Amino acid sequence: MERLDPENNESRALFDMVNFSGQHVLEVGCGDGRVTWFYADLAAHVTAIDPVASQITLAKEHLPGRLKDRLEFQHSAFEDFAVASPPSVYDIVLLSDSLC
Amino acid sequence: MVHALEEVHRLLKSTGVMIDMHPVAESLPMEIQQGGKIDPVGRLSVIQWINDYQQADIALTEIKQRGIFVVERESVFDAPTYYDSVEEMSTHLKQSIDKFARDAEWAAKDISQEEALAARAAKLRQAAGSGAEVVLHERIHISRLRPT
Numbered sequence: 001m002e003r004l005d006p007e008n009n010e011s012r013a014l015f016d017m018v019n020f021s022g023q024h025v026l027e028v029g030c031g032d033g034r035v036t037w038f039y040a041d042l043a044a045h046v047t048a049i050d051p052v053a054s055q056i057t058l059a060k061e062h063l064p065g066r067l068k069d070r071l072e073f074q075h076s077a078f079e080d081f082a083v084a085s086p087p088s089v090y091d092i093v094l095l096s097d098s099l100c
Numbered sequence: 101m102v103h104a105l106e107e108v109h110r111l112l113k114s115t116g117v118m119i120d121m122h123p124v125a126e127s128l129p130m131e132i133q134q135g136g137k138i139d140p141v142g143r144l145s146v147i148q149w150i151n152d153y154q155q156a157d158i159a160l161t162e163i164k165q166r167g168i169f170v171v172e173r174e175s176v177f178d179a180p181t182y183y184d185s186v187e188e189m190s191t192h193l194k195q196s197i198d199k200f201a202r203d204a205e206w207a208a209k210d211i212s213q214e215e216a217l218a219a220r221a222a223k224l225r226q227a228a229g230s231g232a233e234v235v236l237h238e239r240i241h242i243s244r245l246r247p248t
Contacts, residue, residue: 082107099156
Protein backbone atom coordinates (compact mmCIF):
# COMPACT_ATOMS: atom_id res chain seq x y z
CA MET A 1 0.00 0.00 0.00
CA GLU A 2 1.46 3.36 -1.00
CA ARG A 3 2.39 5.76 1.78
CA LEU A 4 1.71 9.40 1.00
CA ASP A 5 3.87 11.91 2.84
CA PRO A 6 4.69 9.77 5.91
CA GLU A 7 6.89 12.62 7.17
CA ASN A 8 3.70 14.74 7.48
CA ASN A 9 5.21 17.64 5.53
CA GLU A 10 1.76 18.61 4.29
CA SER A 11 0.08 18.90 7.68
CA ARG A 12 3.11 20.74 9.07
CA ALA A 13 3.00 23.25 6.22
CA LEU A 14 -0.75 23.70 6.68
CA PHE A 15 -0.54 24.27 10.44
CA ASP A 16 2.39 26.61 9.92
CA MET A 17 0.17 28.68 7.61
CA VAL A 18 -3.05 28.93 9.66
CA ASN A 19 -4.56 28.18 13.07
CA PHE A 20 -7.78 26.19 12.71
CA SER A 21 -8.77 26.33 16.38
CA GLY A 22 -12.37 27.47 16.81
CA GLN A 23 -12.66 28.50 13.15
CA HIS A 24 -15.46 28.04 10.62
CA VAL A 25 -13.84 26.33 7.65
CA LEU A 26 -14.90 25.68 4.07
CA GLU A 27 -12.72 23.13 2.27
CA VAL A 28 -13.11 23.10 -1.50
CA GLY A 29 -11.98 19.91 -3.24
CA CYS A 30 -11.83 17.77 -0.10
CA GLY A 31 -11.74 14.46 -2.01
CA ASP A 32 -11.98 11.56 0.43
CA GLY A 33 -11.20 13.85 3.38
CA ARG A 34 -7.48 13.11 3.50
CA VAL A 35 -6.58 16.73 4.36
CA THR A 36 -9.80 17.37 6.30
CA TRP A 37 -8.78 14.86 8.97
CA PHE A 38 -5.65 16.91 9.73
CA TYR A 39 -7.58 19.82 11.22
CA ALA A 40 -11.24 18.77 11.71
CA ASP A 41 -10.83 18.14 15.44
CA LEU A 42 -9.63 21.71 15.95
CA ALA A 43 -12.24 23.64 13.97
CA ALA A 44 -15.57 24.90 15.29
CA HIS A 45 -17.28 23.75 12.10
CA VAL A 46 -16.14 22.36 8.75
CA THR A 47 -18.04 22.23 5.47
CA ALA A 48 -16.07 20.11 3.01
CA ILE A 49 -17.21 19.87 -0.60
CA ASP A 50 -16.12 17.95 -3.68
CA PRO A 51 -17.69 17.49 -7.13
CA VAL A 52 -16.80 13.77 -7.27
CA ALA A 53 -19.59 11.75 -5.62
CA SER A 54 -17.48 8.64 -4.99
CA GLN A 55 -14.92 10.69 -3.06
CA ILE A 56 -17.59 12.22 -0.81
CA THR A 57 -19.02 8.75 -0.20
CA LEU A 58 -15.59 7.57 0.96
CA ALA A 59 -15.21 10.62 3.20
CA LYS A 60 -18.60 10.05 4.81
CA GLU A 61 -17.77 6.39 5.42
CA HIS A 62 -14.76 7.43 7.48
CA LEU A 63 -16.44 10.28 9.37
CA PRO A 64 -15.97 9.54 13.08
CA GLY A 65 -18.98 9.92 15.35
CA ARG A 66 -17.30 12.63 17.43
CA LEU A 67 -17.21 14.93 14.38
CA LYS A 68 -20.71 14.38 13.04
CA ASP A 69 -22.12 17.56 14.62
CA ARG A 70 -19.48 19.86 13.22
CA LEU A 71 -18.18 18.34 10.01
CA GLU A 72 -20.34 17.96 6.93
CA PHE A 73 -19.25 16.53 3.60
CA GLN A 74 -21.26 17.70 0.62
CA HIS A 75 -21.24 16.45 -2.97
CA SER A 76 -21.19 19.77 -4.79
CA ALA A 77 -19.28 21.78 -7.35
CA PHE A 78 -17.97 24.99 -5.81
CA GLU A 79 -19.89 27.19 -8.24
CA ASP A 80 -23.20 25.61 -7.19
CA PHE A 81 -22.30 25.71 -3.52
CA ALA A 82 -21.28 29.37 -3.66
CA VAL A 83 -24.47 30.50 -5.37
CA ALA A 84 -26.53 29.00 -2.57
CA SER A 85 -24.36 30.36 0.26
CA PRO A 86 -24.70 33.65 2.16
CA PRO A 87 -21.73 36.04 2.28
CA SER A 88 -19.14 36.45 5.05
CA VAL A 89 -19.60 33.03 6.64
CA TYR A 90 -16.15 31.48 6.82
CA ASP A 91 -12.95 32.25 8.72
CA ILE A 92 -10.93 29.96 6.47
CA VAL A 93 -11.47 28.77 2.91
CA LEU A 94 -9.07 25.96 2.07
CA LEU A 95 -8.48 25.09 -1.58
CA SER A 96 -6.87 21.65 -1.95
CA ASP A 97 -5.85 21.30 -5.60
CA SER A 98 -9.14 22.93 -6.47
CA LEU A 99 -7.70 25.80 -8.50
CA CYS A 100 -6.32 23.11 -10.81
CA MET B 101 -11.21 30.41 -12.21
CA VAL B 102 -10.95 34.04 -11.17
CA HIS B 103 -14.73 34.16 -10.79
CA ALA B 104 -14.47 31.25 -8.35
CA LEU B 105 -11.92 33.20 -6.34
CA GLU B 106 -14.24 36.21 -6.30
CA GLU B 107 -16.85 33.89 -4.82
CA VAL B 108 -14.34 32.73 -2.20
CA HIS B 109 -13.81 36.40 -1.37
CA ARG B 110 -17.56 36.86 -0.90
CA LEU B 111 -17.88 33.82 1.37
CA LEU B 112 -14.99 34.85 3.61
CA LYS B 113 -15.41 37.07 6.63
CA SER B 114 -13.41 40.29 6.32
CA THR B 115 -10.99 38.86 8.90
CA GLY B 116 -10.80 35.49 7.14
CA VAL B 117 -8.05 33.88 5.09
CA MET B 118 -7.86 31.71 2.00
CA ILE B 119 -5.33 28.87 1.94
CA ASP B 120 -4.41 27.45 -1.44
CA MET B 121 -2.40 24.29 -2.00
CA HIS B 122 -1.57 23.01 -5.45
CA PRO B 123 1.33 21.11 -7.02
CA VAL B 124 4.20 22.98 -8.62
CA ALA B 125 4.09 22.61 -12.40
CA GLU B 126 7.20 20.47 -12.89
CA SER B 127 8.11 16.83 -13.45
CA LEU B 128 8.43 14.57 -10.41
CA PRO B 129 11.80 13.19 -9.32
CA MET B 130 11.67 9.40 -8.88
CA GLU B 131 14.18 7.48 -6.80
CA ILE B 132 14.86 4.12 -5.18
CA GLN B 133 15.46 4.24 -1.44
CA GLN B 134 17.00 1.45 0.58
CA GLY B 135 17.90 2.49 4.10
CA GLY B 136 19.83 5.72 3.71
CA LYS B 137 20.89 4.96 0.15
CA ILE B 138 19.18 6.86 -2.68
CA ASP B 139 19.39 5.94 -6.37
CA PRO B 140 17.87 8.54 -8.72
CA VAL B 141 15.69 6.98 -11.44
CA GLY B 142 14.63 10.01 -13.46
CA ARG B 143 11.78 12.49 -13.64
CA LEU B 144 8.16 11.55 -14.27
CA SER B 145 6.31 13.91 -16.58
CA VAL B 146 3.13 15.50 -15.25
CA ILE B 147 1.96 16.37 -18.73
CA GLN B 148 -1.59 15.21 -17.88
CA TRP B 149 -1.84 17.88 -15.22
CA ILE B 150 0.51 20.64 -16.30
CA ASN B 151 -2.18 22.84 -17.83
CA ASP B 152 -4.25 22.59 -14.67
CA TYR B 153 -1.29 23.51 -12.45
CA GLN B 154 -0.41 26.45 -14.67
CA GLN B 155 -4.02 27.64 -14.64
CA ALA B 156 -3.89 27.69 -10.85
CA ASP B 157 -0.73 29.83 -10.94
CA ILE B 158 -2.31 32.20 -13.46
CA ALA B 159 -5.48 32.57 -11.38
CA LEU B 160 -3.51 33.41 -8.24
CA THR B 161 -1.39 35.94 -10.13
CA GLU B 162 -4.50 37.60 -11.56
CA ILE B 163 -6.31 38.00 -8.24
CA LYS B 164 -3.17 39.47 -6.72
CA GLN B 165 -2.83 41.93 -9.60
CA ARG B 166 -6.49 42.89 -9.33
CA GLY B 167 -6.09 43.46 -5.60
CA ILE B 168 -8.84 41.06 -4.55
CA PHE B 169 -6.45 39.23 -2.22
CA VAL B 170 -3.01 39.96 -0.84
CA VAL B 171 -0.51 37.18 -0.21
CA GLU B 172 0.51 37.11 3.42
CA ARG B 173 2.74 34.05 3.29
CA GLU B 174 3.74 31.36 0.84
CA SER B 175 6.10 28.42 0.72
CA VAL B 176 6.80 25.15 -1.07
CA PHE B 177 7.06 21.73 0.56
CA ASP B 178 7.95 18.22 -0.58
CA ALA B 179 5.18 15.59 -0.50
CA PRO B 180 6.81 12.22 -1.25
CA THR B 181 4.86 9.04 -1.95
CA TYR B 182 6.50 5.71 -1.08
CA TYR B 183 5.67 2.51 -2.96
CA ASP B 184 6.65 -1.06 -2.08
CA SER B 185 7.07 -1.93 -5.75
CA VAL B 186 7.17 -0.43 -9.23
CA GLU B 187 3.93 -2.26 -10.06
CA GLU B 188 2.21 -0.59 -7.12
CA MET B 189 3.39 2.82 -8.29
CA SER B 190 2.31 2.18 -11.89
CA THR B 191 -1.14 0.99 -10.78
CA HIS B 192 -1.57 4.04 -8.54
CA LEU B 193 -0.53 6.43 -11.30
CA LYS B 194 -2.84 4.78 -13.85
CA GLN B 195 -5.74 4.97 -11.40
CA SER B 196 -5.05 8.66 -10.81
CA ILE B 197 -4.95 9.36 -14.52
CA ASP B 198 -8.16 7.38 -15.13
CA LYS B 199 -9.92 9.20 -12.30
CA PHE B 200 -8.73 12.74 -12.66
CA ALA B 201 -6.98 13.50 -15.95
CA ARG B 202 -9.31 15.68 -17.96
CA ASP B 203 -7.58 15.19 -21.25
CA ALA B 204 -7.70 11.56 -22.42
CA GLU B 205 -5.36 12.33 -25.32
CA TRP B 206 -2.58 13.48 -22.97
CA ALA B 207 -3.23 10.52 -20.69
CA ALA B 208 -2.66 8.12 -23.58
CA LYS B 209 0.40 9.94 -24.93
CA ASP B 210 2.41 9.65 -21.77
CA ILE B 211 2.21 5.90 -21.26
CA SER B 212 5.46 5.05 -23.08
CA GLN B 213 7.49 7.55 -21.07
CA GLU B 214 6.04 6.18 -17.86
CA GLU B 215 6.74 2.60 -18.90
CA ALA B 216 10.37 3.35 -19.73
CA LEU B 217 10.87 5.02 -16.38
CA ALA B 218 9.12 2.15 -14.59
CA ALA B 219 11.42 -0.38 -16.28
CA ARG B 220 14.48 1.58 -15.13
CA ALA B 221 13.04 1.81 -11.61
CA ALA B 222 12.41 -1.95 -11.53
CA LYS B 223 16.01 -2.66 -12.55
CA LEU B 224 17.43 -0.30 -9.90
CA ARG B 225 15.08 -1.64 -7.25
CA GLN B 226 16.13 -5.21 -7.96
CA ALA B 227 19.78 -4.19 -7.69
CA ALA B 228 19.10 -2.42 -4.39
CA GLY B 229 17.78 -5.61 -2.80
CA SER B 230 14.73 -6.53 -0.76
CA GLY B 231 12.89 -3.80 1.08
CA ALA B 232 13.85 -1.09 -1.39
CA GLU B 233 11.08 1.45 -1.99
CA VAL B 234 10.15 3.54 -4.99
CA VAL B 235 9.69 7.19 -4.07
CA LEU B 236 8.01 9.92 -6.10
CA HIS B 237 8.51 13.49 -4.92
CA GLU B 238 5.85 16.11 -5.58
CA ARG B 239 6.42 19.73 -4.61
CA ILE B 240 3.38 21.60 -3.34
CA HIS B 241 2.97 25.36 -3.30
CA ILE B 242 0.99 26.64 -0.31
CA SER B 243 -0.09 30.23 0.15
CA ARG B 244 -2.11 32.23 2.66
CA LEU B 245 -4.11 35.09 1.17
CA ARG B 246 -6.17 37.73 2.90
CA PRO B 247 -9.17 39.38 1.24
CA THR B 248 -8.85 43.12 0.70
